[in-house]
Every structure is written in structure tokens, then in C-alpha cells.
Amino acid sequence: MKPIHIGLLGIGTVGGGTYTVLKRNREEIARRAGREIIVTMIADKDLEKARALADSNVIVTGNAHEITTNPDIDIVVELIGGQTIAKDLILEALAHGKHVVTANKALLANHGTEIFAAARAKGVIIAFEAAVAGGIPIIKALREGLTANRITWIAGIINGTSNFILSEMREKGLSFEQVLAEAQKLGYAEADPTYDIEGIDAAHKITLMSAIAFGIPVQFSKVYTEGITKLTGEDIRYAEQLGYRIKLLGITKRVEKGIELRVHPTLIPVRRLIANVEGVMNAIVVKGDAVGATLYYGAGAGAEPTASSVIADLVDVTRLHTADPMYRVPPLSFQPDLLSDTPVIPMEEVETSYYLRIQVIDKPGVMAEITRIVADNHISISALVQKEASDESDQVSVIMLTHLTVEKNINAAIARIEALPVVNGKVFRLRIEELNN
Amino acid sequence: MKPIHIGLLGIGTVGGGTYTVLKRNREEIARRAGREIIVTMIADKDLEKARALADSNVIVTGNAHEITTNPDIDIVVELIGGQTIAKDLILEALAHGKHVVTANKALLANHGTEIFAAARAKGVIIAFEAAVAGGIPIIKALREGLTANRITWIAGIINGTSNFILSEMREKGLSFEQVLAEAQKLGYAEADPTYDIEGIDAAHKITLMSAIAFGIPVQFSKVYTEGITKLTGEDIRYAEQLGYRIKLLGITKRVEKGIELRVHPTLIPVRRLIANVEGVMNAIVVKGDAVGATLYYGAGAGAEPTASSVIADLVDVTRLHTADPMYRVPPLSFQPDLLSDTPVIPMEEVETSYYLRIQVIDKPGVMAEITRIVADNHISISALVQKEASDESDQVSVIMLTHLTVEKNINAAIARIEALPVVNGKVFRLRIEELNN
Numbered sequence: 001m002k003p004i005h006i007g008l009l010g011i012g013t014v015g016g017g018t019y020t021v022l023k024r025n026r027e028e029i030a031r032r033a034g035r036e037i038i039v040t041m042i043a044d045k046d047l048e049k050a051r052a053l054a055d056s057n058v059i060v061t062g063n064a065h066e067i068t069t070n071p072d073i074d075i076v077v078e079l080i081g082g083q084t085i086a087k088d089l090i091l092e093a094l095a096h097g098k099h100v101v102t103a104n105k106a107l108l109a110n111h112g113t114e115i116f117a118a119a120r121a122k123g124v125i126i127a128f129e130a131a132v133a134g135g136i137p138i139i140k141a142l143r144e145g146l147t148a149n150r151i152t153w154i155a156g157i158i159n160g161t162s163n164f165i166l167s168e169m170r171e172k173g174l175s176f177e178q179v180l181a182e183a184q185k186l187g188y189a190e191a192d193p194t195y196d197i198e199g200i201d202a203a204h205k206i207t208l209m210s211a212i213a214f215g216i217p218v219q220f221s222k223v224y225t226e227g228i229t230k231l232t233g234e235d236i237r238y239a240e241q242l243g244y245r246i247k248l249l250g251i252t253k254r255v256e257k258g259i260e261l262r263v264h265p266t267l268i269p270v271r272r273l274i275a276n277v278e279g280v281m282n283a284i285v286v287k288g289d290a291v292g293a294t295l296y297y298g299a300g301a302g303a304e305p306t307a308s309s310v311i312a313d314l315v316d317v318t319r320l321h322t323a324d325p326m327y328r329v330p331p332l333s334f335q336p337d338l339l340s341d342t343p344v345i346p347m348e349e350v351e352t353s354y355y356l357r358i359q360v361i362d363k364p365g366v367m368a369e370i371t372r373i374v375a376d377n378h379i380s381i382s383a384l385v386q387k388e389a390s391d392e393s394d395q396v397s398v399i400m401l402t403h404l405t406v407e408k409n410i411n412a413a414i415a416r417i418e419a420l421p422v423v424n425g426k427v428f429r430l431r432i433e434e435l436n437n
Numbered sequence: 438m439k440p441i442h443i444g445l446l447g448i449g450t451v452g453g454g455t456y457t458v459l460k461r462n463r464e465e466i467a468r469r470a471g472r473e474i475i476v477t478m479i480a481d482k483d484l485e486k487a488r489a490l491a492d493s494n495v496i497v498t499g500n501a502h503e504i505t506t507n508p509d510i511d512i513v514v515e516l517i518g519g520q521t522i523a524k525d526l527i528l529e530a531l532a533h534g535k536h537v538v539t540a541n542k543a544l545l546a547n548h549g550t551e552i553f554a555a556a557r558a559k560g561v562i563i564a565f566e567a568a569v570a571g572g573i574p575i576i577k578a579l580r581e582g583l584t585a586n587r588i589t590w591i592a593g594i595i596n597g598t599s600n601f602i603l604s605e606m607r608e609k610g611l612s613f614e615q616v617l618a619e620a621q622k623l624g625y626a627e628a629d630p631t632y633d634i635e636g637i638d639a640a641h642k643i644t645l646m647s648a649i650a651f652g653i654p655v656q657f658s659k660v661y662t663e664g665i666t667k668l669t670g671e672d673i674r675y676a677e678q679l680g681y682r683i684k685l686l687g688i689t690k691r692v693e694k695g696i697e698l699r700v701h702p703t704l705i706p707v708r709r710l711i712a713n714v715e716g717v718m719n720a721i722v723v724k725g726d727a728v729g730a731t732l733y734y735g736a737g738a739g740a741e742p743t744a745s746s747v748i749a750d751l752v753d754v755t756r757l758h759t760a761d762p763m764y765r766v767p768p769l770s771f772q773p774d775l776l777s778d779t780p781v782i783p784m785e786e787v788e789t790s791y792y793l794r795i796q797v798i799d800k801p802g803v804m805a806e807i808t809r810i811v812a813d814n815h816i817s818i819s820a821l822v823q824k825e826a827s828d829e830s831d832q833v834s835v836i837m838l839t840h841l842t843v844e845k846n847i848n849a850a851i852a853r854i855e856a857l858p859v860v861n862g863k864v865f866r867l868r869i870e871e872l873n874n
Contacts, residue, residue, distance in 0.1 A: 001764075017727075021585055021586075021726075021727045022585075024587075024726075025585060025586065025587050025726070025727070028652070029585065031771045031775040032584045032652075032767075032770050032772070033584070034763065034764040034767075034772050135725075135727070135728035135729065135731060136731055137577075137578050137581070137582025137583065137731075140574075140577060140578070140581060140582045141574050141577070141578070141582075144574070144749060144752070144753060145566070145574025145577045145749055146574065146749065147466065147469045147748065147749050147752040147753075148458055148459075148462060148466065148745040148746075148747075148748030148749055148752070149458075149462065149745055150461075150462050150465055215465070215468055215469075273710060273713060273714070273734060276710060276713060277710070283732075289458075289461075289462070289741075290454075290458045290462070290572070290741040290742065290744055290745040291572035291735060291736065291741070291742045291745035291746075292572065292735065292736045292741075292742055293735065294572060294574075294733070294734060294735035294736075295720075295732070295733070295734035296733060297710060297733075297734070298728060298729065298730065298731035298732065299728065299729045299730075299731075304726075304727040304728070304729075305727065305728045305729055307585065307727055308585040308586055308725065308728035309582075309585075309728075311584065311585030311727075312581065312582050312583065312584050312585055315585070316581060316584075318764070319760070319764055319765050319766050320757060320760050320765060320766070321760075322759075322760045322764065322765070323756070323757050323758075323759045323765070324759040326471065327438075327470075327471040327472070327755070327756055328757055328759070328760070329757070330471075333469050334468045334469055335469070335471050
């Protein structure tokens with residue numbers, strides 16, 4: 001059987017890892033795929049770097065189109081990133097009848113519909129296991145492993161950088177800024193960490209998982225996104241005292257009104273397995289009506305873990321490209337002409353429970369005023385703790401946990417609480433997920 | 438597109454669950470599979486029960502051969518269990534060109550080689566996600582999700598009954614016998630619990646995972662198997678005090694001399710995620726050279742979780758049966774003509790670390806004698822604790838943890854320790870796995 005010929009676009013961290021692992025495990029991978037999978041071309045703007053990495057028989061080019069249009073290339077692996085050049089190259093490769101493997105979550109979360117349609121039109125495969133949660137085969141689990149189920153929700157720690165920051169803040173009692181600086185030094189956070197710490201990266205990933213789980217189109221613009229930059233050590237400590245750990249979660253849920261799609265720091269019970277996923281590791285819990293809750297854990301980033309997913313896709317394509325293109329595994333698991341138009345509901349309509357930290361002047365009647373407002377907004381309180389002021393000031397923190405309520409109710413209550421003369425500054429609000437049903 | 442027609446053999450717990458879930462989620466499953474998946478025939482010796490469950494348009498028969506030989510049936514689902522009738526029916530179905538889905542771990546662990554060859558000879562698919570860890574898509578992860586990796590080891594909690602017993606013993610301080618009785622009452626343990634508590638069920642499952650991970654034939658006869666029946670509450674408590682939790686693990690590992698394949702109660706560090714998997718839940722850690730450690734968690738048994746895996750296989754077959762039979766996903770991930778003859782090494786040659794509990798008479802020189810024997814056998818001690826006698830007796834328990842050593846060395850040391858006049862009865866030995874590299 002003749003080998004499968006791969007053209008690699010981009011030879012950065014993941015590209016380099018893919019090349020290295022494919023070479024190191026070449027024999028074992030061939031025994032699984034039934035034929036050899038060989039990188040025959042590499043395109044990168046840094047020709048020197050590409051040549052230093054590649055064996056002498058690999059064609060290195062600065063012109064990616066030489067790969068996407070090359071009749072000898074079977075699969076194009078896009079690891080350039082970004083949404084402009086990468087998109088053009090993927091569409092070009094698909095148009096030339098090549099299967100495409102990509103790790104580009106931002107591109108697919110924004111332009112997945114167009115790209116999936118282009119692949120289908122040519123009867124080729126577009127695969128993207130590496131786009132979500134690095135080495136964890138979560139796309140495969142959702143798209144193939146759990147197809148019996150009506151999925152009810154997914155909750156995932158899907159950004160290693162922010163999970164590392166939260167773990168360090170809790171374990172070492174450091175501030176967000178201190179840990180971010182440490183993470184940048186260790187290479188766990190980029191010079192511009194916005195995508196990670198503001199939840200955008202997680203939002204890309206939950207967009208893809210939501211589409212696969214519920215059979216809806218990718219709709220990145222509909223994700224509610226809130227990062228971890230405003231979290232204080234105080235909140236992490238208070239949460240622990242109440243039996244919760246704070247994690248940046250990507251959450252998508254099927255409810256009566258539609259689909260919830262959101263990323264935000266979340267209190268989850270410490271006794272849940274996922275609450276104990278620390279450092280740069282990722283984990284995703286998927287709840288299905290038949291299977292119950294399943295959890296998938298592993299490295300969410302890094303050269304070789306991500307390469308592991310890229311290569312799994314290459315093996316999949318090698319094994320399955322001969323199957324009837326109309327019926328073999330669709331990219332979003334559901335047949336593209338059978339996607340649902342169930343709406344993503346606005347954050348205001350989401351029902352969850354809340355953690356509020358309210359800075360108040362310590363005098364009689366304060367609690368009565370606050371609890372009255374809460375009751376007026378049909379919110380019921382599950383815990384209420386007044387924290388001693390740490391200094392001589394007359395200020396204290398009131399921590400309130402609520403039962404389930406609709407986000408717009410809590411917003412209304414917060415606005416009224418903030419208007420109280422005894423309340424100082426903004427009310428700090430986090431959301432709670434019990435992850436139990 | 439015409440529907441896929443399923444013939445169901447056996448309508449017990451899993452068969453009933455499969456029928457129910459297929460019916461309940463029929464529309465969503467069809468949107469994923471691209472066509473309807475319909476049970477058209479059921480065979481069971483209890484015709485009444487089958488008729489009570491099935492819709493009126495389903496053909497119910499007491500004669501399973503009517504299904505396995507029926508030209509209108511596309512996929513036969515074998516959920517009878519056992520290794521005689523089930524084997525004949527599977528072989529008959531394969532011979533008649535039908536794809537087969539089964540949850541029968543005992544059959545595949547013993548006769549997998551023959552059955553896989555029969556499927557290949559006819560160019561049909563044999564799928565068995567439900568045979569290992571219930572609803573967790575671990576077969577798919579190993580066979581497809583981690584194909585880039587040279588797998589180094591797998592360690593799994595793959596028997597819910599024994600995990601439930603160990604959890605309850607630890608949490609409630611009850612004895613093995615007490616918890617077993619409770620488990621039987623709750624339906625978590627069968628009237629004859631031998632397969633579960635003696636590790637045989639776990640041995641079937643680790644046999645299958647080992648074959649898929651390392652590309653070796655299924656070799657159930659080579660598994661070292663030790664159950665949980667001799668564990669005492671004392672050992673569970675001592676382990677906790679030393680930072681370990683005891684779990685019945687199925688372990689398979691690639692080492693220089695060959696493949697380790699074993700099931701036994703194991704001390705694992707409490708801080709590992711898998712140490713915190715409690716009750717009837719299952720979890721498997723897979724270590725690959727590229728991806729690192731990944732973990733898969735979920736319900737390891739039960740009607741609907743297991744049905745989830747059966748149906749995932751049905752969707753897979755529906756989507757992929759048109760692919761080239763020689764290259765589409767092989768049952769053991771590796772191409773059958775490229776399996777390796779790497780030997781399974783005997784338990785005597787396995788290297789691990791140990792927990793020993795030694796009952797001694799409390800008098801001077803005892804420790805010196807024991808530690809001398811241990812040193813003579815080239816074993817190095819990592820912890821040594823003498824436990825106060827709980828009553829007036831002159832007996833104390835000595836708990837010893839060792840560093841890595843070969844099993845035959847520890848056996849030799851134990852034989853000599855047991856021969857000491859100051860040592861009372863048998864030395865109780867458990868194995869330790871750090872699960873860190």
C-alpha cells in the first residue's frame with residue numbers, strides 16, 4: 001500500500017511536535033493506519049527553521065500554495081493559526097480535493113459553517129481533534145463515542161493557562177498579577193495573554209463542543225465570555241470555606257428555552273473530580289441522558305499532546321477516507337443538512353446560582369436591606385456569611401450564595417444593592433454550578 | 438436512505454437498555470448516523486419479557502439463528518453473554534456477512550483472535566466498546582484517539598462492584614464481608630460475586646485494552662489476577678495514613694522485557710485524580726509518549742451507560758461500513774497481520790514497589806531481623822511503621838513500604854520473614870503504583 005503524503009503548513013510548536021512524533025513513532029503508526037503516513041512537504045515562512053527540523057527528503061517551501069494545490073499531497077495539515085491566511089489555505093486545499101486536519105479553533109468557531117460546507121462539497125474530510133483540549137480525544141468522544149445520547153450539558157476546564165493561574169493563586173495565596181507574571185516566565189502564558197485570561201480561547205472551544213453535542217451550527221458570536229482577571233485571592237478563599245473551588249469553565253447546556261453557551265469563572269463543589277484538576281491540565285465533563293456523566297482529562301496544550309490529536313486525525317483520515325462521504329462521520333457529528341436551529345439564549349435568560357461579594361459599612365440594618373432586595377427579586381439565599389474586616393476599617397465583606405435564579409433577576413438585585421448608601425463600590429458576582437444533574 | 442436493521446440477541450439489562458435508548462433517542466441518533474437505526478428482530482428465551490418490551494412491529498423469536506442468518510438484518514447485537522452459545526451465534530452472524538456489536542468481554546478476552554479473524558475474512562466489522570468500562574468510550578480512545586502514541590501503560594478502575602466495596606470499606610470502616618452483603622442488597626454485586634471480587638472481570642477488560650494499546654493478541658490466560666477478598670479495614674487505614682488509597686486496578690505496561698498484564702489491589706497516591714474515583718464509577722488512565730497521561734471516567738456498568746456504548750458502535754458501523762474493509766479501523770487498532778509477539782512477562786519478573794503488613798511479637802531485635810532479610814534480597818525500604826497493638830497482646834503490626842524491586846525478590850523475602858519465629862502467620866502483601874511516569 002502506498003504511503004499517505006502529508007503537507008504541513010506551519011512548523012511552530014505544534015507543527016514541530018507533529019513532525020517529531022510522526023517520525024519517532026512512524027513504524028507503530030503505520031501498523032495502526034495500515035500504511036505509512038509521511039510528511040513530504042513543509043511550508044513555513046521561516047525556511048531555515050523548517051530545514052533544520054526536516055529530513056533532507058522533505059520539500060521545504062515558503063509558498064504554502066505549492067502544498068495546497070499539489071496533486072501528490074493527500075492531507076494538508078494547517079497549523080499556522082489565525083483567520084485570514086489559514087482560512088484561504090484551508091479552502092484552497094479543500095477545493096483541490098485534499099483532506100484537511102487543523103488545530104485552528106478560532107477559525108472553526110468563526111467560519112466553521114463555511115469550511116465544513118466546502119469540505120462536504122468536495123467529499124473530503126475536515127478533522128480538528130487538536131482544536132479542543134490538546135491531546136484529549138474529546139471531539140472523538142462527542143462526535144462518535146456518545147452518539148447514543150441526548151447530551152444535556154458540557155462543562156470543561158479548557159484553557160490551561162487560566163487553570164494554572166487559578167491553581168497557583170489558591171495554592172500559594174498569590175494575586176492574579178503575580179501568578180500571571182510567573183506563568184509568562186514559565187511559558188504557560190503568552191506575552192499578550194488576552195485570549196487565555198479573558199476566556200476567548202475557551203469560548204472558541206466551547207463553541208465547537210456545543211455544536212457537536214447539540215447539532216447546532218458553530219456560533220462564536222453568541223458565547224457569553226468573562227475572564228478571570230477580576231478574581232481576587234479573597235474570593236478563592238471564601239469559596240473554599242464554603243466547599244467550592246473556582247475554575248474557568250466553558251459551559252453549554254440544553255434547557256427548555258434553547259442552548260446556554262458561556263465561559264466564566266465558576267464555583268464548583270470541591271468534591272467533584274473536575275474541581276481537582278490543577279495546573280495546566282484540562283478536563284471536560286459531558287452529561288448524556290443514557291451514559292450519565294463522563295469525564296475526559298489530559299494535557300490541554302503543548303507540542304506533543306496537541307500533535308497526538310493532529311496525528312490521530314491523520315490516522316482516521318487514512319483509515320476512513322474510502323467510506324461513503326455523505327455518511328461517514330460528519331464534522332459536527334450531525335448530518336449537516338439536519339442541524340437544528342435551536343437558539344442560543346442570551347445570558348440574561350440563563351438560570352444558575354450565584355456567589356456575591358458585597359462590601360458594606362458594618363452597621364445595624366445592612367443585612368436586612370440587602371436580603372430585602374434579594375427577596376424582592378425572587379431570589380432565595382442558600383448561604384450568607386459576614387466576613388470580619390481585616391483592618392480597623394468599618395467595612396466588612398458579605399458573601400451571599402443564592403439558589404437557582406435567572407441572571408436578569410440577579411442583575412436587577414445587584415443594581416439595587418449597589419445603590420444602597422451602606423454599600424461600597426461594585427458587587428462582585430460569580431456563578432455556581434453544582435454539576436450534579 | 439433506508440434504515441439499518443438491527444437484530445438483538447438477549448434482552449436482559451443491557452439488551453433492554455439498548456432497545457429503550459434506541460427508541461427514546463431515535464430521531465437524534467438518526468440525525469447523527471445519517472439514517473435510522475431500527476431494531477427489527479429480538480431473540481430471547483424469555484419470549485414474554487421480550488414481547489412486553491418490544492413494539493408490535495418487532496419480530497420476537499426464541500430462535501436466535503433466525504436473526505444471525507437473516508438476510509434482512511444488517512447488524513447483530515450480541516448481549517447474551519457467556520462463551521458457548523454467544524460464540525456460536527457471533528461466528529454464525531459473521532459468516533452470514535453481518536456486522537456484529539457485542540459487550541461480551543469474557544468471550545473476546547478468550548476467543549478474540551478467532552472472532553476477529555472471522556470478521557476480517559468476511560470483511561465485516563466487529564465492535565465491542567461496551568465490553569470495557571460500560572459507557573466510557575475507552576476502546577475508541579485507545580483504538581483511534583491515541584493512535585499517534587507509543588502507549589507506555591494503562592491503569593484502570595474497571596470493576597464497579599469492587600470499587601464500590603473498597604469505597605464503602607474506607608468511608609464507613611466496614612469489613613469486606615459487611616460491604617459485600619450491602620452491595621448484593623443494592624444490586625451492585627451479584628449473588629455469585631466471584632468474577633467481580635476476584636478480579637476476573639477486570640482481567641477480561643485489561644486483556645482487551647492491553648491488546649489494543651500494544652498491538653498484541655488477546656491473551657487472557659496470561660493475566661495475573663488477584664482480588665480484593667483478603668483486604669482488611671486495617672490495610673485501608675494504614676494506606677491512608679501513608680498517603681495512599683487502595684484500588685483494584687487492571688494494569689498493563691510496556692517494559693524492557695515485554696508486557697506486564699495484571700489485576701490486583703493497588704496502593705496509589707491519594708493526590709492522583711484516579712484515587713478519588715469512588716463508588717461504582719470506573720476510570721482509566723492511559724499514558725502515551727506524546728500525549729502524556731489522559732484519564733477517562735464514567736459509569737462502568739448499568740443498563741443505559743452500557744447501551745450508550747452499544748449504540749455508539751451501531752452508529753459507527755452505520756457511518757463506516759462502506760470504508761475499505763482492509764484499512765478501516767481494525768478491532769485491535771493495529772492491522773491484524775502486524776500484531777507483535779512481545780511476550781507477556783510472568784508476575785515473578787514484574788518490577789513494582791510493595792506494601793507489607795507483618796504480624797510480629799513485640800520484642801527487641803525483631804526489626805533488625807526483618808530489615809536484614811529485606812536487605813539480603815536487594816530490597817530497599819521507603820517507609821517502616823510499627824503499629825501499636827490494639828489490645829493487651831504482645832503482637833504488633835509492622836507496615837513496610839519498599840522501593841521498586843522485582844516480585845521474585847519480594848517473594849523470597851516474604852518466605853524468609855514468615856519463617857522467623859517472632860513472625861506470626863502470613864505476611865500480607867500489596868503492590869504500590871505511583872502512576873507518575
